[in-house]
Amino acid sequence: MRIGWIGTGIMGAPMAGHLLQGGHTLGVFNRSREKASGLIAGGAAWYDSPRALAEASEVVFSIVGHPRDVEAVYLGPEGVLAAARRPGVVVDMTTSQPALARRLAAAAAERGVTSLDAPVSGGDIGARKATLVIMVGGDRGAFDQVSPLLGLLGRTVAHMGPAGAGQHTKMCNQILIAGTMIGVCEALLYASRAGLDAAGVIDVVSQGAAGSWAISNLGPRMIAGDFTPGFMVEHFIKDMGIALAEAGAMGLALPGLALVHQLYLAVQAQGGGRLGTQALLRALRTLNGLPADNPGVP
Amino acid sequence: MRIGWIGTGIMGAPMAGHLLQGGHTLGVFNRSREKASGLIAGGAAWYDSPRALAEASEVVFSIVGHPRDVEAVYLGPEGVLAAARRPGVVVDMTTSQPALARRLAAAAAERGVTSLDAPVSGGDIGARKATLVIMVGGDRGAFDQVSPLLGLLGRTVAHMGPAGAGQHTKMCNQILIAGTMIGVCEALLYASRAGLDAAGVIDVVSQGAAGSWAISNLGPRMIAGDFTPGFMVEHFIKDMGIALAEAGAMGLALPGLALVHQLYLAVQAQGGGRLGTQALLRALRTLNGLPADNPGVP
Numbered sequence: 001m002r003i004g005w006i007g008t009g010i011m012g013a014p015m016a017g018h019l020l021q022g023g024h025t026l027g028v029f030n031r032s033r034e035k036a037s038g039l040i041a042g043g044a045a046w047y048d049s050p051r052a053l054a055e056a057s058e059v060v061f062s063i064v065g066h067p068r069d070v071e072a073v074y075l076g077p078e079g080v081l082a083a084a085r086r087p088g089v090v091v092d093m094t095t096s097q098p099a100l101a102r103r104l105a106a107a108a109a110e111r112g113v114t115s116l117d118a119p120v121s122g123g124d125i126g127a128r129k130a131t132l133v134i135m136v137g138g139d140r141g142a143f144d145q146v147s148p149l150l151g152l153l154g155r156t157v158a159h160m161g162p163a164g165a166g167q168h169t170k171m172c173n174q175i176l177i178a179g180t181m182i183g184v185c186e187a188l189l190y191a192s193r194a195g196l197d198a199a200g201v202i203d204v205v206s207q208g209a210a211g212s213w214a215i216s217n218l219g220p221r222m223i224a225g226d227f228t229p230g231f232m233v234e235h236f237i238k239d240m241g242i243a244l245a246e247a248g249a250m251g252l253a254l255p256g257l258a259l260v261h262q263l264y265l266a267v268q269a270q271g272g273g274r275l276g277t278q279a280l281l282r283a284l285r286t287l288n289g290l291p292a293d294n295p296g297v298p
Numbered sequence: 299m300r301i302g303w304i305g306t307g308i309m310g311a312p313m314a315g316h317l318l319q320g321g322h323t324l325g326v327f328n329r330s331r332e333k334a335s336g337l338i339a340g341g342a343a344w345y346d347s348p349r350a351l352a353e354a355s356e357v358v359f360s361i362v363g364h365p366r367d368v369e370a371v372y373l374g375p376e377g378v379l380a381a382a383r384r385p386g387v388v389v390d391m392t393t394s395q396p397a398l399a400r401r402l403a404a405a406a407a408e409r410g411v412t413s414l415d416a417p418v419s420g421g422d423i424g425a426r427k428a429t430l431v432i433m434v435g436g437d438r439g440a441f442d443q444v445s446p447l448l449g450l451l452g453r454t455v456a457h458m459g460p461a462g463a464g465q466h467t468k469m470c471n472q473i474l475i476a477g478t479m480i481g482v483c484e485a486l487l488y489a490s491r492a493g494l495d496a497a498g499v500i501d502v503v504s505q506g507a508a509g510s511w512a513i514s515n516l517g518p519r520m521i522a523g524d525f526t527p528g529f530m531v532e533h534f535i536k537d538m539g540i541a542l543a544e545a546g547a548m549g550l551a552l553p554g555l556a557l558v559h560q561l562y563l564a565v566q567a568q569g570g571g572r573l574g575t576q577a578l579l580r581a582l583r584t585l586n587g588l589p590a591d592n593p594g595v596p
Binding site for chain 2: 098121122123126133135155156158160161164165168169171172173174175176177178179180181182183184185186187188189190191193194195196197200201203204205207208209210211212213214215217231243246247250251252253254255256257259260263287288289
């Protein structure tokens, strides 16, 4: 199939690579061309705009940074929907606003294109290993059509409902992570202050009702003072901001999410925006009069 | 071995039963004798006071309600440490104050007794199935001595450090649960308000970085409107209160735990103290102007 791919960053490049390896004809566009050089060397064709790319593609995928980038890529004068000859299906995999996903779907439909929202979880490791979880909203028929392609990118591809439902599901995912993360940070800080061996505590408590992916995977990194990003603080702040705005628009108060969002803003204010989400520990440390970093001690 | 067991409630009765089935000679005491009737029918001997029980026992275990009950059972005039002939080791399995555990250990040591704190996680199901996780603080030699007995009660028996370390570890466990629970409730409420199929959302998000014991095990009960207790709100409130007081005494601010504690107090204020911890959803529902109960909708 002739596939167009927009956004060849830390997530997009390996994802597009899986489609190339799957035997598809790949065209690419990215804001900075050098980030697409690996794919181009592997056989992908470069296009100078989303519009030009769309004119050569049957299906277009995108994974870019912010909702404003999604808007530009699809609705801008050089965007996908401005193409003279348009793809049948477009799939935005950026974590973005559910309302924008619905707006895109409507604008696409007016031009005879079906738009799906398909944000992912699993981070850059999941992108490289093709183990992403992909949450899709939009037309069921279009979903069935692109499912085999999405199957090359992740281990789970789930249709969650109409346009926007993929983004809403991703918001649920991020709300869960927010709650779990504050529990992990506070528990490890308590453990440390109480003189416990924090690694031993993780071993024990992760076996029962207190268990989570975060305590097992990020807890040990916090103890080690390793704040290298699996998923970046500034991206998580963007996601939580979307979730809070969307919840607000639905008339829904989420006090836990609001608190965690504020603490992540503190991490960013302290210069930690490009650290991993486990750096939430830094805000709780400074809040408690401790140095932000103290490798080996949570 | 001649074992004394104090506290034959929903946790203590099945736990003591495992020791009886393990071939040990069991004596029991409980505030209300009828809750010990099953054990007595099974061959356990009844004693009229913790003191009398202690005089007939080599090791004494206890699992009662509140720190004040622990104090009465060990330090009261009819308590274990008032016995003329005292057991070698006593093991309090109540979730209680780390400071009280240290005080008990000191008071016991003055009388030639070694006291361990050994709170558990796993709830009544874990107690019945002997799959508890047991977190032990206190003298290492005494731990090694009672380890085989604790091994009859749980699948994990871990020595966490000196007196109080078991209780501190349990507090870490509860702090983790508090964070996870608010994430689960808010995510499911968001899912419902956004028109998603909440069960489908759980299936998808539980596979990745948002996964936890709570979302997989309590999420479906929340959706079903099933608030029957695995672990009761009023007991969790007690535990969080201990953790907050202990953290305060250590000069540690835990804003996430404080928020969740407040919301659980709201659940209790609404009459839900004896529901399961998944009833946190009720406080978040009423906070958002929704009826506390709406079976089938989170």
